[in-house]
Structure formats: structure tokens, C-alpha cells
Amino acid sequence: MTSTMQKQNLQTLKGFRDFLPPEKRARDLVMAKIKTTFERFGFEPLETPTLEYAELLLGKYGAEADKLVYSFEDRGGRQVALRYDQTVPTARVLSQYQNELGKGFRRYQIQPVFRAEKPQKGRYRELIQCDADIFGSTASIADAEILAVYYFIYRDLGLTDLVIEFNDREILISNLMPYATQDLTVFSIIQSIDKLDKQTVEEVATELVAKGLSAINANKALTSIQQVNPSPNLVNILNVAQELGIPQENLKFNPTLARGLDYYTGMIFEGKIPGESGSVGGGGRYDKLIESLGGPNIPAVGFGLGFDRTVEVLESRNLISVITLTQVLVTIFSPDLQGESLKVAQSLRSAGINTELYPDPSDKLDKQFKYADKKSIPYAIVIGQDEVDKNVVTLKNLVTHEQTTLLISEAISNLKI
Known part of the structure; x- marks a missing residue:
């Protein structure tokens, strides 16, 4: 070791992590099981570059998210950026290789993404994102397949008590649209409704009033959305999902589930583990997103799995049995x-x-x-x-x-x- 290294404060950058062999083996084991489940459902692996042209990424996530993209000029004078998520690069792939991929392409992608946000517990600047999507089909069987592969990933990992909470974006829009105003969009109302799993009804009502709704309409909107039933589209998807092997007790209709992002167009869902805080990922149908990102007009349904959170839950339940690979x-x-x-x-x-x-x-x-x-x-x-x-x-x-x-x-x- 050189004297220069000895004088340095040797540590990782904030928000970045080292994984020593025992932890890396545990993560590799989980990743291998996830890949096995993906491939059992016919999903194919996709990998995109760590660096993309900055213009491909910037402007796709909103002004606030753009601030979190690591972008810089490389030695060739090109404006480039580190991968922020996997959806935008995939939109590029679908456009660039649409003749080779064909209809019904289903992909999984497990790669690191980079976000220049403030590091805190459970939030890092480099993290593993684990996505799966089916492109080119609007049929309910595609939605059901996404729910099924998501469920079986957790079943195969030993988390058989996973609960998939689901809803339909159209339910939210049709029931909350009457309360939208010229100054308050239905999407802003939905963003407040999405907080009901963390806040009380009174707190969400107060937020809606602060946004411009009258107290009466705020309470009517909350009452209205909590009393709706699954749409025919959801019923059809759920029937197919159960035929594909998801037990009924692992599926739960939640009419207030909103999945904050505006690009969802149909079925949405989140996975939750009883006794654990937060979700372990989720997703839904987004039929217009690929085109809006500069790709072809291709309908899609998919999810992002919380890999780090999943590993944490598995470790807390002693469900990762790691043995040395050396015999x-x-x-x-x-x-x-x-x-x-x-x-x-x-x-x-x-x-x-x-x-x-x-x-x-x-x-x-x-x-x-x-x-x-x-x-x-x-x-x-x-x-x-x-x-x-x-x-x-x-x-x-x-x-x-x-x-x-x-x-x-x-x-x-x-x-x-």
C-alpha cells in the first residue's frame, strides 16, 4: 500500500455501498432465484448501457427528477448521463429494434441505476432496479401474467404471505373527475388520495382543501372512492390471475391505491408483506408512456421490484441460506x-x-x-x-x-x- 493511500480517508461516496462476499453471495442468491422465475414465465433478459446521451434522459422525468440525473460532458465533448431508470432506455430499445423484437416482447432487466438524491436509510444513490414488462398487448391475459410472475417471485423466495393490492386507474379517474376544477386536476386529487396508506382520511381531506376543494367536496371525493367496486376489467384480470395460480387470499382490491405516477392507464398494483412497512414494488398498465418517451406507440404492462427492500425482508425472516461456494x-x-x-x-x-x-x-x-x-x-x-x-x-x-x-x-x- 502506498503512503498516499495510507493518508487518504478511504471510504465509499455517500449513497454508494460495498458488498463484501457474504452479503454479495446473499444478493446473488436472491437475484438468481428471481431470474429463474422470470425465465420460467418466458421473460427474456435485457441489458442497456450505463451511459446514455443526456438528451435521451433529461426532460422525461419532470423538472425535479431531472435534478437527480447524473449528467456530465465526457472527454469527447458529448453530453452524457448515467442511467436514472430502465423505462426510458427500454423505450429507446423498442424504437431502435422494433423489427427484431416483434409483438408480445416480454423482458426483464436487473441493473444498477443512479440518482443524485439525499442519501438516507433505505435510499441510495446507486441501487439495483429489477423490472419486467410485456409490450404490444392490451389483453387482460398480459396484465394477469404480470401479476402472476410477480407473485411467484415472492412465493419462490419463501414470502408466501405477499399481498398484492390492486386497483384500476380508470376507477380513480371516473370517480374523482367530478371533483376536479379548472385549478385542480384530477391527477392532483389522485396524488393526495395515494397518501391514504400513510395518512388518515382527515389529513388527506385537509390537503385537498388546501389544494382548493371545499371541505364538503373533499369528504365526498374520499367517501366516493372508498365505496367503489372492482371494474369489469379488473374482475376479468383477477379471474385470469387466479387461473394462473395466484391464491385469492393473496389478492386484495384497494380502491384508494393510486401509484402516484400519472402515466398509468389501467390496472395498477403494489406488493406488500404483512408486518413490514411500505411496499416491495409495484406497477401496472401504461399504454401511452413508450410513445411519450420517444418510442413507438406500443401498449405495455409491467412492474418494478424493490430488490434491496426484498433482500432486507428475506434477511429479517432468515430466509436466505447462504453457504460457501468452495467445497x-x-x-x-x-x-x-x-x-x-x-x-x-x-x-x-x-x-x-x-x-x-x-x-x-x-x-x-x-x-x-x-x-x-x-x-x-x-x-x-x-x-x-x-x-x-x-x-x-x-x-x-x-x-x-x-x-x-x-x-x-x-x-x-x-x-x-
Whole structure:
């Protein structure tokens, strides 16, 4: 280490994180399970660049969100920006490759996004976004498929008590439009209604009055929206979703669910875990968004999954069982016998066994065993002079402390069980 590095205050930037091996393995395990579920439903992986032209991103999220986009001039004089979300880049992909992708394209995308917002608990400047969408279909089966893959992701992760709260954007618009005025749009009313899961009815009514509604109309609007029933469109989607395997008890109609963003045009939903605060993602139908972002006129339905929040819930419920990927440590009995250990390590790796070779031939065996134990490596192989003379190895179980002397081929067979 240089003296310059020693003098530096070595730490991550605010809002950015390191993931050491145990935490990274846990996150990789969750991500692998999510990918498996996506692909079981026929979703295909998509990846877009970390950098895009700034003009592609800026102006798409609103003035306030534009302030959170990391944009700069690169060394070639180009105005570029870090990926803020995955929807706008996907709109570009749909426009650029529409002939190759065809109708009914369904994609999943799991990549980091970057936002220059104030870091706080659970909010970072670099985070993993996990999206899935079906493009080109307005049929209810597409909406139901999105609900189904979302549910089965959490079921496969062990969170079987996930509740999907759903609503229809058209229900909100048709029931709240009578209370809109020239100075207060229906979307502004919806944004206030969306706070009912965090605020009381009285608090939301007060906000609506502050926006310009009379107290009478504010209370009428709140009463009206809370008394509506699912639309025929929702009933149809939910029937298909149940046929696809979502239990009825995991679905809950919530007429005040609004999903604050104005671009939703139909079914909307959020996933919630009982006993946990907030949601673990959500989504809905957005038939006009891709075109408004500069892409083709393609209807779409999809969701964004809260990856970090999901990992936190899984960890709090001890549902992530992470084991070391290394199956065996090949020890080095002495510097003179280092070559024998190298041969054994190569034989094990050629047989498909995850093998670590101890890096320092001068350390005693006891230290090597402690090293393996600290890393939770379950087995160690010892090749001393006796083993070399007999053309065998000693396989030691570091959990039970039992050890067996056997041929390398037999050791390979035992480790593959």
C-alpha cells in the first residue's frame, strides 16, 4: 500500500455501498432465484448501457427528477448521463429494434441505476432496479401474467404471505373527475388520495382543501372512492390471475391505491408483506408512456421490484441460506510437497469441484484448517509424504472432524455426493 493511500480517508461516496462476499453471495442468491422465475414465465433478459446521451434522459422525468440525473460532458465533448431508470432506455430499445423484437416482447432487466438524491436509510444513490414488462398487448391475459410472475417471485423466495393490492386507474379517474376544477386536476386529487396508506382520511381531506376543494367536496371525493367496486376489467384480470395460480387470499382490491405516477392507464398494483412497512414494488398498465418517451406507440404492462427492500425482508425472516461456494480446501503439507497439492487441486477442478488452494506453503496445517473453518469450507484435503508414497489423499470433514484416506478418484466421488 502506498503512503498516499495510507493518508487518504478511504471510504465509499455517500449513497454508494460495498458488498463484501457474504452479503454479495446473499444478493446473488436472491437475484438468481428471481431470474429463474422470470425465465420460467418466458421473460427474456435485457441489458442497456450505463451511459446514455443526456438528451435521451433529461426532460422525461419532470423538472425535479431531472435534478437527480447524473449528467456530465465526457472527454469527447458529448453530453452524457448515467442511467436514472430502465423505462426510458427500454423505450429507446423498442424504437431502435422494433423489427427484431416483434409483438408480445416480454423482458426483464436487473441493473444498477443512479440518482443524485439525499442519501438516507433505505435510499441510495446507486441501487439495483429489477423490472419486467410485456409490450404490444392490451389483453387482460398480459396484465394477469404480470401479476402472476410477480407473485411467484415472492412465493419462490419463501414470502408466501405477499399481498398484492390492486386497483384500476380508470376507477380513480371516473370517480374523482367530478371533483376536479379548472385549478385542480384530477391527477392532483389522485396524488393526495395515494397518501391514504400513510395518512388518515382527515389529513388527506385537509390537503385537498388546501389544494382548493371545499371541505364538503373533499369528504365526498374520499367517501366516493372508498365505496367503489372492482371494474369489469379488473374482475376479468383477477379471474385470469387466479387461473394462473395466484391464491385469492393473496389478492386484495384497494380502491384508494393510486401509484402516484400519472402515466398509468389501467390496472395498477403494489406488493406488500404483512408486518413490514411500505411496499416491495409495484406497477401496472401504461399504454401511452413508450410513445411519450420517444418510442413507438406500443401498449405495455409491467412492474418494478424493490430488490434491496426484498433482500432486507428475506434477511429479517432468515430466509436466505447462504453457504460457501468452495467445497474443499487443498492444504499444502510442506513447501517440498507443494507440487503434489497443485496436482490434486487441478484434478478436483477438472472434475467440476469448487476448490481453493491454500496460498502460503509455509503455514502449518492447523492454521490452514482454521482458515478453512473461518470461511465455512466443509472439507480439506491433506497430501503428506505418507499419502504421496501410497498414491492417496486424506479427506477431512471439517464439520464432523472425521477423516478418511482414499484414492483421489474416490475423494472426487465423495465430494460430488
